[in-house]
Amino acid sequence: xxxxxxxxxxxxxxxxxxxxxxxxxxxxxxxxxxxxxxxxxxxxxxxxxxxxxxxxxxxxxxxxxxxxxxxxxxxxxxxxxxxxxxxxxxxxxxxxxxxxxxxxxxxxxxxxxxxxxxxxxxxxxxxxxxxxxxxxxxxxxxxxxxxxxxxxxxxxxxxxxxxxxxxxxxxxxxxxxxxxxxxxxxxxxxxxxxxxxxxxxxxxxxxxx
Amino acid sequence: xxxxxxxxxxxxxxxxxxxxxxxxxxxxxxxxxxxxxxxxxxxxxxxxxxxxxxxxxxxxxxxxxxxxxxxxxxxxxxxxxx
Numbered sequence: 001x002x003x004x005x006x007x008x009x010x011x012x013x014x015x016x017x018x019x020x021x022x023x024x025x026x027x028x029x030x031x032x033x034x035x036x037x038x039x040x041x042x043x044x045x046x047x048x049x050x051x052x053x054x055x056x057x058x059x060x061x062x063x064x065x066x067x068x069x070x071x072x073x074x075x076x077x078x079x080x081x082x083x084x085x086x087x088x089x090x091x092x093x094x095x096x097x098x099x100x101x102x103x104x105x106x107x108x109x110x111x112x113x114x115x116x117x118x119x120x121x122x123x124x125x126x127x128x129x130x131x132x133x134x135x136x137x138x139x140x141x142x143x144x145x146x147x148x149x150x151x152x153x154x155x156x157x158x159x160x161x162x163x164x165x166x167x168x169x170x171x172x173x174x175x176x177x178x179x180x181x182x183x184x185x186x187x188x189x190x191x192x193x194x195x196x197x198x199x200x201x202x203x204x205x206x207x208x209x
Numbered sequence: 210x211x212x213x214x215x216x217x218x219x220x221x222x223x224x225x226x227x228x229x230x231x232x233x234x235x236x237x238x239x240x241x242x243x244x245x246x247x248x249x250x251x252x253x254x255x256x257x258x259x260x261x262x263x264x265x266x267x268x269x270x271x272x273x274x275x276x277x278x279x280x281x282x283x284x285x286x287x288x289x290x291x
Binding site for chain 1: 218219221222223225228245246248249250252253254256257258259260261262263265266267269270273274276277278280281284285288289
Protein backbone atom coordinates (compact mmCIF):
# COMPACT_ATOMS: atom_id res chain seq x y z
CA UNK A 1 0.00 0.00 0.00
CA UNK A 2 1.15 3.54 -0.71
CA UNK A 3 2.23 5.65 2.25
CA UNK A 4 -0.45 8.19 3.05
CA UNK A 5 0.15 11.77 2.04
CA UNK A 6 1.24 13.82 5.06
CA UNK A 7 0.09 17.17 3.66
CA UNK A 8 -3.35 15.80 2.90
CA UNK A 9 -3.56 14.45 6.44
CA UNK A 10 -2.58 17.70 8.13
CA UNK A 11 -5.06 19.68 6.05
CA UNK A 12 -7.74 17.06 6.62
CA UNK A 13 -7.23 17.09 10.39
CA UNK A 14 -7.38 20.90 10.47
CA UNK A 15 -10.69 20.90 8.61
CA UNK A 16 -12.20 18.09 10.69
CA UNK A 17 -11.33 19.95 13.88
CA UNK A 18 -12.87 23.09 12.36
CA UNK A 19 -16.14 21.21 11.94
CA UNK A 20 -16.02 19.26 8.65
CA UNK A 21 -16.47 15.98 10.47
CA UNK A 22 -17.36 13.91 7.42
CA UNK A 23 -13.73 14.25 6.20
CA UNK A 24 -12.70 11.82 8.91
CA UNK A 25 -13.84 8.99 6.64
CA UNK A 26 -11.23 9.96 4.04
CA UNK A 27 -8.56 10.40 6.70
CA UNK A 28 -8.97 6.98 8.30
CA UNK A 29 -9.65 4.96 5.13
CA UNK A 30 -5.96 4.50 4.10
CA UNK A 31 -5.19 3.16 7.61
CA UNK A 32 -8.03 0.69 8.06
CA UNK A 33 -6.35 -2.34 6.51
CA UNK A 34 -3.22 -1.98 8.66
CA UNK A 35 -5.32 -1.40 11.78
CA UNK A 36 -7.38 -4.52 11.15
CA UNK A 37 -4.43 -6.78 10.45
CA UNK A 38 -2.42 -5.53 13.42
CA UNK A 39 -5.43 -6.30 15.62
CA UNK A 40 -6.04 -9.60 13.92
CA UNK A 41 -2.43 -10.50 14.59
CA UNK A 42 -2.86 -9.69 18.27
CA UNK A 43 -6.33 -11.10 18.85
CA UNK A 44 -6.38 -13.94 16.30
CA UNK A 45 -10.11 -13.68 15.86
CA UNK A 46 -11.84 -11.95 12.94
CA UNK A 47 -14.93 -10.72 14.77
CA UNK A 48 -12.96 -9.36 17.70
CA UNK A 49 -10.36 -7.74 15.45
CA UNK A 50 -13.16 -6.01 13.55
CA UNK A 51 -14.82 -4.79 16.74
CA UNK A 52 -11.46 -3.56 18.07
CA UNK A 53 -10.76 -1.83 14.73
CA UNK A 54 -14.04 0.06 15.02
CA UNK A 55 -13.27 1.09 18.60
CA UNK A 56 -9.82 2.19 17.46
CA UNK A 57 -11.27 4.40 14.72
CA UNK A 58 -13.64 6.00 17.22
CA UNK A 59 -10.80 6.64 19.68
CA UNK A 60 -8.74 8.19 16.89
CA UNK A 61 -11.67 10.48 16.07
CA UNK A 62 -12.21 11.44 19.69
CA UNK A 63 -8.50 12.13 20.25
CA UNK A 64 -7.70 13.77 16.94
CA UNK A 65 -6.90 17.03 18.72
CA UNK A 66 -4.03 15.26 20.49
CA UNK A 67 -2.21 14.21 17.32
CA UNK A 68 1.01 16.20 17.40
CA UNK A 69 2.40 15.35 14.00
CA UNK A 70 5.74 14.18 15.40
CA UNK A 71 5.11 10.75 13.86
CA UNK A 72 3.19 9.75 10.76
CA UNK A 73 -0.55 9.76 11.24
CA UNK A 74 -0.80 6.05 10.43
CA UNK A 75 1.89 5.26 13.03
CA UNK A 76 -0.10 7.16 15.64
CA UNK A 77 -3.28 5.34 14.64
CA UNK A 78 -1.49 2.00 14.87
CA UNK A 79 -0.23 2.72 18.39
CA UNK A 80 -3.82 3.41 19.40
CA UNK A 81 -4.82 0.12 17.75
CA UNK A 82 -2.05 -1.73 19.54
CA UNK A 83 -3.16 -0.32 22.92
CA UNK A 84 -6.73 -1.31 22.13
CA UNK A 85 -5.59 -4.85 21.29
CA UNK A 86 -3.36 -5.19 24.36
CA UNK A 87 -6.14 -3.82 26.57
CA UNK A 88 -8.51 -6.48 25.28
CA UNK A 89 -5.96 -9.24 25.84
CA UNK A 90 -5.39 -8.00 29.36
CA UNK A 91 -9.11 -7.91 30.07
CA UNK A 92 -9.49 -11.43 28.78
CA UNK A 93 -6.77 -12.45 31.23
CA UNK A 94 -4.74 -13.82 28.41
CA UNK A 95 -1.25 -14.93 29.17
CA UNK A 96 -0.22 -14.07 25.64
CA UNK A 97 0.40 -10.42 26.45
CA UNK A 98 3.44 -11.41 28.50
CA UNK A 99 5.14 -12.80 25.46
CA UNK A 100 4.17 -9.69 23.50
CA UNK A 101 5.91 -7.20 25.71
CA UNK A 102 8.76 -9.41 26.82
CA UNK A 103 12.10 -8.37 25.42
CA UNK A 104 13.34 -11.52 23.86
CA UNK A 105 16.81 -12.48 22.90
CA UNK A 106 17.31 -10.45 19.77
CA UNK A 107 20.62 -11.90 18.69
CA UNK A 108 20.53 -13.26 15.17
CA UNK A 109 20.80 -16.89 16.19
CA UNK A 110 21.44 -19.86 13.98
CA UNK A 111 19.09 -21.19 11.47
CA UNK A 112 19.33 -23.53 8.54
CA UNK A 113 17.09 -22.66 5.63
CA UNK A 114 15.34 -25.19 3.45
CA UNK A 115 18.20 -26.27 1.22
CA UNK A 116 17.42 -26.22 -2.48
CA UNK A 117 19.67 -26.35 -5.48
CA UNK A 118 17.39 -24.35 -7.76
CA UNK A 119 14.26 -22.29 -7.45
CA UNK A 120 11.62 -21.69 -10.06
CA UNK A 121 9.76 -18.50 -9.29
CA UNK A 122 6.14 -18.76 -8.22
CA UNK A 123 4.42 -15.85 -10.01
CA UNK A 124 1.57 -13.68 -8.69
CA UNK A 125 -0.85 -15.43 -11.04
CA UNK A 126 -0.46 -18.58 -8.96
CA UNK A 127 -2.43 -16.77 -6.25
CA UNK A 128 -5.53 -17.32 -8.38
CA UNK A 129 -5.36 -20.79 -6.90
CA UNK A 130 -7.01 -20.50 -3.52
CA UNK A 131 -4.89 -23.19 -1.91
CA UNK A 132 -1.73 -21.11 -2.38
CA UNK A 133 -3.20 -18.23 -0.38
CA UNK A 134 -4.30 -20.71 2.27
CA UNK A 135 -0.79 -22.19 2.56
CA UNK A 136 0.75 -18.71 2.92
CA UNK A 137 -1.81 -17.62 5.52
CA UNK A 138 -1.36 -20.78 7.54
CA UNK A 139 2.43 -20.33 7.61
CA UNK A 140 2.14 -16.71 8.78
CA UNK A 141 -0.53 -17.48 11.33
CA UNK A 142 1.71 -20.25 12.69
CA UNK A 143 4.57 -17.83 13.42
CA UNK A 144 5.23 -16.86 17.04
CA UNK A 145 3.32 -13.68 17.91
CA UNK A 146 6.30 -11.32 18.01
CA UNK A 147 7.41 -12.42 14.53
CA UNK A 148 3.92 -12.39 13.07
CA UNK A 149 3.31 -8.74 14.04
CA UNK A 150 6.50 -7.65 12.33
CA UNK A 151 5.78 -9.64 9.14
CA UNK A 152 2.26 -8.25 8.97
CA UNK A 153 3.41 -4.65 9.22
CA UNK A 154 6.68 -4.86 7.26
CA UNK A 155 6.01 -7.39 4.52
CA UNK A 156 2.23 -7.38 4.22
CA UNK A 157 1.37 -3.74 4.96
CA UNK A 158 4.77 -2.67 3.59
CA UNK A 159 5.52 -0.20 6.36
CA UNK A 160 9.13 0.94 6.83
CA UNK A 161 11.35 -0.23 9.70
CA UNK A 162 10.92 2.97 11.69
CA UNK A 163 7.14 3.07 11.43
CA UNK A 164 6.90 -0.62 12.35
CA UNK A 165 9.15 -0.08 15.39
CA UNK A 166 7.07 2.86 16.61
CA UNK A 167 3.75 1.09 16.05
CA UNK A 168 4.89 -2.01 17.94
CA UNK A 169 6.83 -0.16 20.64
CA UNK A 170 10.10 -1.98 19.91
CA UNK A 171 13.50 -0.86 18.62
CA UNK A 172 14.38 -0.71 14.93
CA UNK A 173 17.05 -3.32 15.58
CA UNK A 174 14.44 -5.68 17.02
CA UNK A 175 12.24 -5.15 13.94
CA UNK A 176 15.11 -6.18 11.65
CA UNK A 177 16.10 -9.23 13.68
CA UNK A 178 12.54 -10.46 14.06
CA UNK A 179 11.82 -9.91 10.39
CA UNK A 180 14.95 -11.84 9.47
CA UNK A 181 13.94 -14.75 11.68
CA UNK A 182 10.35 -14.70 10.50
CA UNK A 183 11.38 -14.78 6.84
CA UNK A 184 13.80 -17.60 7.59
CA UNK A 185 11.04 -19.64 9.24
CA UNK A 186 8.69 -18.91 6.34
CA UNK A 187 11.29 -19.92 3.75
CA UNK A 188 11.95 -23.16 5.57
CA UNK A 189 8.27 -23.93 5.93
CA UNK A 190 7.10 -22.76 2.52
CA UNK A 191 9.88 -23.48 0.03
CA UNK A 192 9.22 -27.24 -0.02
CA UNK A 193 5.46 -26.61 -0.47
CA UNK A 194 5.56 -23.86 -3.09
CA UNK A 195 7.50 -25.71 -5.77
CA UNK A 196 4.31 -27.20 -7.18
CA UNK A 197 2.91 -23.71 -7.87
CA UNK A 198 5.73 -22.67 -10.21
CA UNK A 199 4.95 -22.85 -13.92
CA UNK A 200 6.05 -26.12 -15.46
CA UNK A 201 9.19 -25.83 -17.51
CA UNK A 202 8.85 -26.89 -21.12
CA UNK A 203 10.99 -29.89 -21.97
CA UNK A 204 13.02 -30.30 -25.12
CA UNK A 205 10.08 -31.64 -27.09
CA UNK A 206 7.58 -29.17 -25.74
CA UNK A 207 6.06 -31.23 -22.96
CA UNK A 208 6.12 -30.14 -19.39
CA UNK A 209 8.41 -31.92 -17.02
CA UNK B 210 38.51 -14.18 2.51
CA UNK B 211 35.48 -15.86 1.04
CA UNK B 212 32.41 -15.81 3.20
CA UNK B 213 30.64 -19.10 3.81
CA UNK B 214 27.01 -20.09 3.23
CA UNK B 215 26.00 -19.62 6.85
CA UNK B 216 27.30 -16.08 6.78
CA UNK B 217 25.21 -15.39 3.67
CA UNK B 218 22.05 -16.80 5.29
CA UNK B 219 22.52 -14.50 8.28
CA UNK B 220 22.30 -11.49 6.03
CA UNK B 221 19.64 -12.61 3.57
CA UNK B 222 16.82 -10.52 4.98
CA UNK B 223 18.95 -7.36 5.11
CA UNK B 224 20.26 -8.14 1.61
CA UNK B 225 16.72 -8.36 0.23
CA UNK B 226 15.86 -5.02 1.86
CA UNK B 227 19.02 -3.39 0.48
CA UNK B 228 20.36 -2.80 3.98
CA UNK B 229 23.80 -4.39 3.78
CA UNK B 230 26.79 -2.14 3.17
CA UNK B 231 28.56 -2.12 -0.15
CA UNK B 232 31.52 -4.27 0.91
CA UNK B 233 29.31 -7.02 2.32
CA UNK B 234 26.97 -6.84 -0.67
CA UNK B 235 29.96 -7.39 -2.95
CA UNK B 236 31.08 -10.43 -0.95
CA UNK B 237 27.58 -11.90 -0.96
CA UNK B 238 27.23 -11.29 -4.71
CA UNK B 239 30.53 -13.06 -5.36
CA UNK B 240 29.42 -15.98 -3.22
CA UNK B 241 26.09 -16.19 -5.03
CA UNK B 242 27.79 -16.40 -8.41
CA UNK B 243 29.20 -19.79 -7.58
CA UNK B 244 26.86 -21.16 -4.91
CA UNK B 245 23.66 -22.72 -6.26
CA UNK B 246 22.31 -23.43 -2.81
CA UNK B 247 22.57 -19.85 -1.54
CA UNK B 248 21.16 -18.52 -4.82
CA UNK B 249 18.15 -20.81 -4.42
CA UNK B 250 17.74 -19.86 -0.75
CA UNK B 251 17.86 -16.18 -1.67
CA UNK B 252 15.44 -16.57 -4.61
CA UNK B 253 12.98 -18.63 -2.60
CA UNK B 254 13.08 -16.24 0.36
CA UNK B 255 12.54 -13.26 -1.92
CA UNK B 256 9.72 -15.08 -3.69
CA UNK B 257 8.00 -15.79 -0.35
CA UNK B 258 8.35 -12.13 0.68
CA UNK B 259 6.81 -10.96 -2.60
CA UNK B 260 3.93 -13.45 -2.48
CA UNK B 261 2.83 -12.72 1.09
CA UNK B 262 2.66 -9.00 0.23
CA UNK B 263 -0.10 -9.64 -2.31
CA UNK B 264 -3.46 -8.26 -1.19
CA UNK B 265 -5.17 -11.54 -2.09
CA UNK B 266 -3.35 -13.42 0.67
CA UNK B 267 -4.82 -11.39 3.51
CA UNK B 268 -8.18 -9.89 2.65
CA UNK B 269 -10.37 -7.77 4.87
CA UNK B 270 -13.60 -9.53 5.88
CA UNK B 271 -16.43 -8.82 3.39
CA UNK B 272 -18.25 -5.61 4.33
CA UNK B 273 -15.59 -4.57 6.87
CA UNK B 274 -15.18 -1.06 5.51
CA UNK B 275 -18.93 -0.41 5.14
CA UNK B 276 -19.58 -1.47 8.74
CA UNK B 277 -16.67 0.61 10.04
CA UNK B 278 -17.83 3.79 8.31
CA UNK B 279 -21.45 3.25 9.28
CA UNK B 280 -20.38 2.97 12.93
CA UNK B 281 -18.28 6.13 12.56
CA UNK B 282 -21.27 7.97 11.14
CA UNK B 283 -23.38 6.96 14.14
CA UNK B 284 -20.62 8.00 16.51
CA UNK B 285 -20.12 11.39 14.85
CA UNK B 286 -23.84 12.05 14.89
CA UNK B 287 -24.06 11.17 18.57
CA UNK B 288 -21.04 13.35 19.40
CA UNK B 289 -22.37 16.18 17.26
CA UNK B 290 -25.79 16.27 18.87
CA UNK B 291 -24.42 15.92 22.41
